[in-house]
Amino acid sequence: MKQILEFEKPIVNLKEKIAELKKFTGESDIDLSEEITTLEKRLADLEDDIYGNLKPWQRVQMARHQERPTTLDYIAELFTDFLEFHGDRNFGDDEAIVSGIAYYKGVPVTVIGHQRGKNTKENIRRNFGMPHPEGYRKALRHMKQADKFNRPIICFIDTKGADPGKESEERGQSEAIARNLMEMAGLKVPIVCIVIGEGGSGGALALGVGDLIFMLENSTYSVISPEGAAALLWKDSGLAQKAAESMKITAPDLFELGIIDEIIAEPKGGAHRNIKQQAENIDKVIEKSLVELNKLSVDELLEKRWEKYKQIGDYKEH
Amino acid sequence: MLKDLFNKKKKYASIPSEQSKVDIPEGLMKKCDNCYKIFYRKEMNNNLNVCPNCGHHHQLNAWERIDSLFDKDTFVEWDKGMITSNPLDFPGYEEKMENDRKKTGLNEGVVSGKGFLNGQETAFAVMDSRFRMGSMGSVMGEKIARAVENARKESLPFIIFTASGGARMQEGVLSLMQMSKTSVAIKRFSDAGGLMISVMTHPTTGGVSASFASLGDYNFAEPGALIGFAGRRIIEQTTREKLPDDFQTAEFLFKHGQLDQVIHRHDLKNVLGTLLKMHQKGGNPE
Ligand SMILES: [Zn+2]
Numbered sequence: 001m002k003q004i005l006e007f008e009k010p011i012v013n014l015k016e017k018i019a020e021l022k023k024f025t026g027e028s029d030i031d032l033s034e035e036i037t038t039l040e041k042r043l044a045d046l047e048d049d050i051y052g053n054l055k056p057w058q059r060v061q062m063a064r065h066q067e068r069p070t071t072l073d074y075i076a077e078l079f080t081d082f083l084e085f086h087g088d089r090n091f092g093d094d095e096a097i098v099s100g101i102a103y104y105k106g107v108p109v110t111v112i113g114h115q116r117g118k119n120t121k122e123n124i125r126r127n128f129g130m131p132h133p134e135g136y137r138k139a140l141r142h143m144k145q146a147d148k149f150n151r152p153i154i155c156f157i158d159t160k161g162a163d164p165g166k167e168s169e170e171r172g173q174s175e176a177i178a179r180n181l182m183e184m185a186g187l188k189v190p191i192v193c194i195v196i197g198e199g200g201s202g203g204a205l206a207l208g209v210g211d212l213i214f215m216l217e218n219s220t221y222s223v224i225s226p227e228g229a230a231a232l233l234w235k236d237s238g239l240a241q242k243a244a245e246s247m248k249i250t251a252p253d254l255f256e257l258g259i260i261d262e263i264i265a266e267p268k269g270g271a272h273r274n275i276k277q278q279a280e281n282i283d284k285v286i287e288k289s290l291v292e293l294n295k296l297s298v299d300e301l302l303e304k305r306w307e308k309y310k311q312i313g314d315y316k317e318h
Numbered sequence: 319m320l321k322d323l324f325n326k327k328k329k330y331a332s333i334p335s336e337q338s339k340v341d342i343p344e345g346l347m348k349k350c351d352n353c354y355k356i357f358y359r360k361e362m363n364n365n366l367n368v369c370p371n372c373g374h375h376h377q378l379n380a381w382e383r384i385d386s387l388f389d390k391d392t393f394v395e396w397d398k399g400m401i402t403s404n405p406l407d408f409p410g411y412e413e414k415m416e417n418d419r420k421k422t423g424l425n426e427g428v429v430s431g432k433g434f435l436n437g438q439e440t441a442f443a444v445m446d447s448r449f450r451m452g453s454m455g456s457v458m459g460e461k462i463a464r465a466v467e468n469a470r471k472e473s474l475p476f477i478i479f480t481a482s483g484g485a486r487m488q489e490g491v492l493s494l495m496q497m498s499k500t501s502v503a504i505k506r507f508s509d510a511g512g513l514m515i516s517v518m519t520h521p522t523t524g525g526v527s528a529s530f531a532s533l534g535d536y537n538f539a540e541p542g543a544l545i546g547f548a549g550r551r552i553i554e555q556t557t558r559e560k561l562p563d564d565f566q567t568a569e570f571l572f573k574h575g576q577l578d579q580v581i582h583r584h585d586l587k588n589v590l591g592t593l594l595k596m597h598q599k600g601g602n603p604e
Binding site: 162164165166168169170171172173174175177178179181182183185186201202205206208209221222223224229232233246247248249253254257259305306309310312313314315316317318 | 397399400401402403405406408409455456457459460463485487490491492493494495496497498499501502503504505506508509524525527528529530531532533545546547548549552553556557559561565566574575576
């Protein structure tokens with residue numbers, strides 16, 4: 001069951017037509033190979049045109065695609081001997097965040113990421129990838145361990161946001177997020193953050209204070225969902241498309257605003273079309289980042305991290 | 319039948335009290351938002367905007383707050399002239415800012431600087447929710463990060479009074495990133511041994527609650543202040559849970575171990591003064 005997005009329909013229709021012609025050619029004596037070649041060329045052009053010019057709202061749909069690879073998919077592709085560890089030692093274990101250590105090309109690293117499900121059952125288990133405070137506290141516990149044992153940290157960001165619920169408020173969702181922002185700032189090991197799907201608000205940021213920040217081509221990073229922004233700004237959640245454009249939430253937008261370091265390309269049609277290819281693209285960026293960051297002394301690393309965040313924002317002074 | 323009669327009667331009876339809720343001459347008089355009792359504005363102001371009848375804490379604007387805490391004429395303001403550049407070219411944003419500038423006499427929803435509180439020098443930032451609901455954009459993030467950096471360089475404590483509805487929508491993801499920017503600044507300050515005190519006032523929600531407001535060495539709140547991460551309506555819609563009446567109040571947070579103290583506004587200056595004094599370099603017992 002492949003999920004087909006509205007704007008992909010012309011491509012799907014054309015593909016079906018080509019398949020029909022091929023079938024017809026095989027069953028009858030009429031040679032349609034010339035027509036088929038023409039249509040296949042048109043298909044390639046159409047794919048380039050549609051996937052090469054995705055509008056912000058279309059990228060939002062890509063980022064939310066049911067089959068989009070998750071943190072665990074990438075962990076399987078990029079690392080070896082992954083050992084997942086659980087619990088915040090205080091309240092419980094939150095399966096909306098996976099966290100543990102693994103080898104990356106022979107180097108032990110700490111890997112942490114939001115984890116959503118690809119179906120309802122998984123999503124209930126993972127709370128749709130929306131962490132509770134204990135999820136952030138588990139992540140912080142593992143980050144401090146990485147700091148102690150001098151392991152680089154790789155974070156995968158993929159959440160609609162932190163869990164909005166009564167118990168999360170009671171257990172200090174605000175404090176848990178704030179604590180991670182502050183503590184990540186001081187970790188003496190390289191931190192590489194990669195937005196792989198939706199980067200929703202403070203719940204995403206709480207795994208996102210790093211030395212180098214990357215976004216997949218069709219991922220988003222925003223202060224609020226486009227639907228939420230539209231409801232607040234124009235009292236109409238139907239204007240989400242307009243909000244997606246004006247709020248600047250796509251990878252190219254964030255690159256232009258100087259917030260992220262690089263955009264990681266996706267295979268044509270999105271990360272879910274070819275997980276291996278996507279993982280290779282991510283792999284190159286992680287390797288390059290660790291080599292670059294390993295050259296820095298702890299003081300240089302922390303000073304550069306501060307410089308990076310200090311310059312984010314725009315204002316005028318009189 | 320009996321029920322109809324009862325309802326009608328109740329409705330009729332409520333009319334006079336409804337009337338008493340309107341038509342208060344602004345300026346001269348001030349009606350309590352909680353008990354609806356009417357006071358001379360001057361009387362309310364002299365009481366730091368705390369209702370003399372029921373103790374309800376009405377909001378203080380930034381300068382009222384500064385005047386209530388700092389020794390006379392000791393406060394020096396920082397970065398007063400910083401204003402938004404409308405970084406996303408958001409339609410209508412600059413007009414809204416201009417209106418709030420006229421309405422409040424401020425350039426942004428935060429005033430920062432340093433001064434003397436009970437004779438002890440401290441860096442300070444106070445948010446003003448009249449200005450775009452105290453929402454955080456680039457200017458607010460920059461002013462707070464600079465105030466924290468100044469405190470670090472001058473070896474001063476840093477006190478922040480928060481009041482914010484959350485993110486500045488018109489600055490999109492730049493607004494979000496001010497959470498990390500301010501938090502990184504606070505980490506540097508904290509590692510250098512700096513003392514930070516956070517006082518959450520009504521309302522402190524969203525991104526401000528989930529960043530510097532929660533990062534004090536001591537976290538306080540004023541009575542009755544609304545404090546939380548997610549909005550009540552969103553929580554109700556998402557979880558269909560019944561929420562207690564005191565949900566996300568200062569008292570609720572205190573009950574759940576999230577605050578050091580809930581402090582009455584009349585006691586704030588003394589508590590802050592004592593705390594500042596206790597963090598001066600120690601000596602031998604007298
Ligand atoms: Zn009252």
